[in-house]
Amino acid sequence: MAIFYLPPRQQKIYLLLTELAGTICEASLSLEKYITDQILSDQHLDSLRAVKRRGDKNMDLVWKETIRQFVLPFDPEDIIALAYRLHLSLEMITLIGEKTYLYQAYIREEKELMAIITALEKAAGETYQLVTSLPRIKARRRQMGNKCEMIKACRDQGQLNYLQGMAGLYRQENLPPLQAMVQIEIYRTARESLDCCHNVSLVIREMLIKYV
Numbered sequence: 001m002a003i004f005y006l007p008p009r010q011q012k013i014y015l016l017l018t019e020l021a022g023t024i025c026e027a028s029l030s031l032e033k034y035i036t037d038q039i040l041s042d043q044h045l046d047s048l049r050a051v052k053r054r055g056d057k058n059m060d061l062v063w064k065e066t067i068r069q070f071v072l073p074f075d076p077e078d079i080i081a082l083a084y085r086l087h088l089s090l091e092m093i094t095l096i097g098e099k100t101y102l103y104q105a106y107i108r109e110e111k112e113l114m115a116i117i118t119a120l121e122k123a124a125g126e127t128y129q130l131v132t133s134l135p136r137i138k139a140r141r142r143q144m145g146n147k148c149e150m151i152k153a154c155r156d157q158g159q160l161n162y163l164q165g166m167a168g169l170y171r172q173e174n175l176p177p178l179q180a181m182v183q184i185e186i187y188r189t190a191r192e193s194l195d196c197c198h199n200v201s202l203v204i205r206e207m208l209i210k211y212v
Contacts, residue, residue, distance in 0.1 A: 013073060014135050016062045020086045021131035023055035024197070027093040028124040032117055034097055048097045055090040059083055073135070078207055082131075085200040089127070092193035093120070099189055103182040110183065112165030116158045116190040123154035123197040130204050141212045148201040148208075155198040162191040 027048060034044045062083040066076050073079075096117075099105070130147045133140045165187055169180055 013062070013065055013069075013079060016058050016065065017079070017083060017086070017131050017134065018128075020055055020058040020062065020083060020090070021128045023051050023058065024086060024089050024093065024124045025128045027051045027055075027090055028117075028121040031093055031097050032121050035100060035114070035117060045097060045101045048094055052090060052094040055087060059087040074207065074211065078203070078210070082200065082203045082207075085196065085203050086127075086131070089124070089193065089196035089200060092189060092196050093124075096186065096189050096193060099182075099186055103186075105182050105186060110165065112161040112168065113183070113187055113190060115161040116165075116187070116194065119154045119158040119161065120190065120194050120197070123151050123158075123194060126150045126154070127197050127200050130201065134204075134207075137208065138212050141208055144204065144208060148205050151198055151201040155194045158191060158194040162187055 030044075030048050030051060034048060037044070063080065066072065066079050066083075126147050130144055130151075133144050133147075137144065166184065169175065169183055169187075172180070
């Protein structure tokens with residue numbers, strides 16, 4: 001159960017979760033710049049992967065701290081579930097960049113796909129704010145519930161953009177099959193990344209019911 005004044009080791013759990021959520025924001029911003037610059041360089045991809053490595057380390061530390069401690073701010077299974085969903089979101093965002101680089105896909109002109117990336121960036125920011133509110137889960141219940149709704153709205157908008165984008169691809173009679181396959185693959189990965197952020201909010205929504 002969350003309280004305002006916590007022992008240092010419990011504070012560390014919050015810090016690690018916040019850092020993990022921060023990597024999602026950083027990765028989404030890096031991805032957006034990576035795509036809009038249309039410079040699919042090794043340097044851009046290395047920067048994105050460096051964020052991913054920090055997230056991997058944070059996930060490992062959350063796991064170790066959770067199994068090491070006897071007194072935790074939340075039940076161990078809730079902490080691990082949250083960390084897992086955060087880490088999966090980071091993995092999916094990184095995967096968008098990797099696929100874009102691998103296929104050398106210049107997707108800036110794909111209006112609906114860029115709209116999904118924008119929605120993803122917004123959802124990542126809301127996710128970070130959700131996680132930073134966990135130490136005061138009782139006092140910020142209403143605000144956190146609103147953040148969950150905002151993330152759901154981002155996911156729903158992204159789903160609409162996905163459907164519109166896919167329909168647009170299928171209407172392009174002269175689009176080379178290989179290019180169509182590449183764009184469909186990136187569309188799906190972007191949509192799944194938004195789903196992952198939404199899944200983080202679902203875990204926290206359950207925690208709002210359980211701990212408040």
